[in-house]
Amino acid sequence: MALAQKLEEAWYGEGRVPAWVYPLAWLYAGVSGLRRFLYRHGWRRSVRLGVPVVVIGNITAGGTGKTPLAIAVAQALRERGFTPGVVSRGYGGRQREPLLLGDAPNPQQVGDEPSLIRTQGIPVAVGRDRPAAARLLIDAGCDVVIADDGLQHYRLARDVEVCVIDAVRGFGNGRLLPAGPLREPLMRLATADIRVCNGGERMGAYSMQLRGGEACSLTDDTCQPLTAFTGQRVHAVAAIGHPARFFDSLRGYGILPVEHAFPDHHAFVPSDFNFGEDLPVLMTDKDAIKCRRFAQPVWWRVPVRAELPVEFFDALESRIRASDAAGG
Incomplete structure (x- = not known):
């Protein structure tokens, strides 16, 4: 059995976490905690773009439905009079420098998720330097930037955080990587502005269903x-x-x-x-x-398409407009 599969079974099932993983988890906790501390206290500076930034992410490794949600958010904001664009790291692609995607993107170059989002007619920019990539969207006329999978990318300042939770798998054993599936401690969930539960109900979260x-x-x-x-x-x-x-x-x-x-x-x-x-x-x-x-x-x-209650989009729009009125 592959190591990744064994670890996933330990995270979400009855498998046992190998003892040698715990020191790595402690190291991960120390490094990620220090990084959050430096940004929180201004010793590392986040880049503010001047337009509202909506970050969609999660605190667990693996898929929770972030990309379908990013598409649904972009489409809903467009219907409400905004001109949204999506910025992404471009995982799985070769692109390193900031790039505004054309109408027929190459997923081998820019990644599968950005390519999929672009096929929906949504402006997309990719690059390791996400603030620089986001500026390409602004130069192209976007007035809202949606960061797909950017919850832990603190260099990009955000106005609204949307955290997606998997209703089926939840938070597994509740431990940090690689001893568990958590990218950040569970307490981080409370600091997100809006929480979305994919595939079920959860107190304090809007329910999302993926329909096909x-x-x-x-x-x-x-x-x-x-x-x-x-x-x-x-x-x-x-x-x-x-x-x-x-x-x-x-x-x-x-x-x-x-x-x-x-x-x-x-x-x-x-x-x-x-x-x-x-x-x-x-x-x-x-x-x-x-x-x-x-x-x-x-x-x-x-x-598939992400379906959410209208109250979710109302809450998101309200926060975006409040941020815009305050100067981004």
């Missing part, structure tokens, strides 16, 4: 209901932070998935699909964007 229901061809973009695969065995492919969520969602439609889980942000190549059995292939939207150039006619993507 259709499968779209990778080769011609024709779509059909997911129920067309009910009762069928399919190859299910997921290179996301929590692949089981995707596999379980297919089972909810009566589909029989043959599970193929890959590491998050995996760079797919054609040989990854040599499964030895000729079945339809269903994959997440995030994975599909990396597979279009060698896709086969029986490969399908399963898009």
Whole structure:
């Protein structure tokens, strides 16, 4: 069993955390705590952009639904009269210098999540220097910057923090990396302005549900209901932070998935699909964007959208407008 899998089982299941991991967790706690302290007391300076910045992130490693939420937030803000853009580190891509994405981004260069967001017609900029990348969005006319997965990136000053919680996995064993899944201590949750619970209910958090229901061809973009695969065995492919969520969602439609889980942000190549059995292939939207150039006619993507109560968007808009009135 791979080390990462063994650790994840220890974080969220009955597995035992190896003793040698605890010193690393203590070191991680010390370094991350010192970093937060330096920013909190102004000894390291955050960069303020002059427009409202909304950070969407989590305090656990792995997928919690941040990217679908970032897309939903951008679309809702656009409907409410804003011109939002998304800034991202560009994990999984080769791009290092700040770059404003064009209409047909290369996920190998800029990362899978930024590419997916850009396909929704949302301005996106990537780069290691996130403040510099965000300025490209402002120069392009954006009046709100959404930072996808930026909760721990304190160099970028923020006006609103949105923390996403996984309703199914929660916070695991409650320990810091790598002894547990936490990027920051649980007390950090209380300092976020808005909390969102993906897939369930939690006191003090807005509920979010990821809705799908259709499968779209990778080769011609024709779509059909997911129920067309009910009762069928399919190859299910997921290179996301929590692949089981995707596999379980297919089972909810009566589909029989043959599970193929890959590491998050995996760079797919054609040989990854040599499964030895000729079945339809269903994959997440995030994975599909990396597979279009060698896709086969029986490969399908399963898009999802984040649904949240209108009260969430009202609260977010109120905080953005208050920040804007105060000068960003």
